[in-house]
Amino acid sequence: MIEVEGLTKRYGDVTAVADVSFTCAPGTVTGFLGPNGAGKSTTMRMICGLTPPTEGSATVKGVPYRRIANPGRHVGVLLDAGAQHAGRTGRETLRLTAQILGVDPARADRMLEVVGLPAKAARRRVGGYSLGMRQRLGIAQALMGDPSVLILDEPANGLDPEGIYWMRTLLRDFAGRGGTVLLSSHLLREVEAVADRFVVIAGGRIAAQGAKEELLSRHGGTRVRGEDPGALGAALTGAGLAFRTAGDGAFLVDADAGAVGRAAARAGVVLLELRQADGGGLEELFLSLTAAAAPSAPAGATGKAEEAVR
Structure with missing residues (x-):
């Protein structure tokens, strides 16, 4: 369970996120959608305790993320696949994660198999990985602690069509076993295929949220x-x-x-x-909700706002 209540983040006179509230229930995939600079990444960083909110709160499994003992055993997080150490091999990366989390090191090889990274790739240094391979490794790292919650920011970037299909299957299976998934992605058709609920953010504010069928049927007329x-x-x-x-x-x-x-x-x-x-599906709904929702930045604050809400 993820519960977000009134999250707000201000950087000086720039409001990156304003009064954002939503819930992600067990057994569901929630698609978190919005244009570039809408505040998605800032919101996810606040949920994960990486960015302190100006106002509001977020809990994962009933407590703030920072108060979860050994959080990787409960919450799998992938916010930036490029943040992995370039000098380690894929297997070394996962075995170090296993050591930190206190899980069986043999789980590293099992997770490499789950995400489709073969033995040859596992022996390569991460600095030589393609973006798609880094995404697969990042998902393997998020799954190492056998969590019940996944928080993923653009996990399908760099994946080919077969990889995107694999991702969809993995997330649906995870939710089907009672897991909670919060998924941010620009691949709207894939989000439409995998998500049960949508939360749409624009200009730092919630533009719409609800069950997929409800939002799409309401838009179609x-x-x-x-x-x-x-x-x-x-x-x-x-x-x-x-x-x-x-x-x-x-x-x-x-x-x-x-x-x-x-x-x-x-x-x-x-x-x-x-x-x-x-209706035109999620793409048409997304465009109609976000087209005019983003407020104008104060004079001279545009660059600061763009940097703040990434």
Whole structure:
């Protein structure tokens, strides 16, 4: 369980994160989404105790991250795959992690196998790894303590299509065993495929959050087609329902099917089609929520803000 309550981070007169609250429950994958500079990484660093909040609090498994004894045994974290020591081999990196966490060193080889790093790669120095290999090693490191919570910031960067599919399967299996996953990613289609819930942040504030089906269906609206399009359009207008033409004689209405059906019935319009519209998926939802949400930075503060919210 991850609980975030009113998290705020200010750097002088720049507010990087403002009053952010959400919960990630066991058995779920939560997609944490937002444009560059929205405050995602700052929020995740506050959750992990790396950046002190100006206001608010965050707990993992009921306590602040910094108060968890041997946190790697409970929470697997990957915030920057490039932070690994370039001079160590992949196997040395994981065996050192095992020593720090107090787990069986043999688990290092098991985790290398889980993340798909072969023996030859495990013997290479991390400085020679590709970004995708570093991501796999970082995930192996996050899993070394057999945690029940994963916090991952852009873990799919550098992965090829097969690696992205592997990542999706791994996270769904982890959640399926009761684990809690907080996942930040720019790969919206992959987040849509793996996540149960979305938290969308823009301009340092929550733009929307909720179950995947709820948010996507709310954004899609209702598709309706009537025997008399003119009469149907007049009925919708009379009911105060906003709509647009779909191009095949149907209308896309910004309302639920019940409201649309009642408007048509009151006007005596015969309907040929009434159903949830096929929205543009997570990508369209993301763009609509974040397009105008980011506030303007104070004069002279743009560079500082960009640096602060990474």
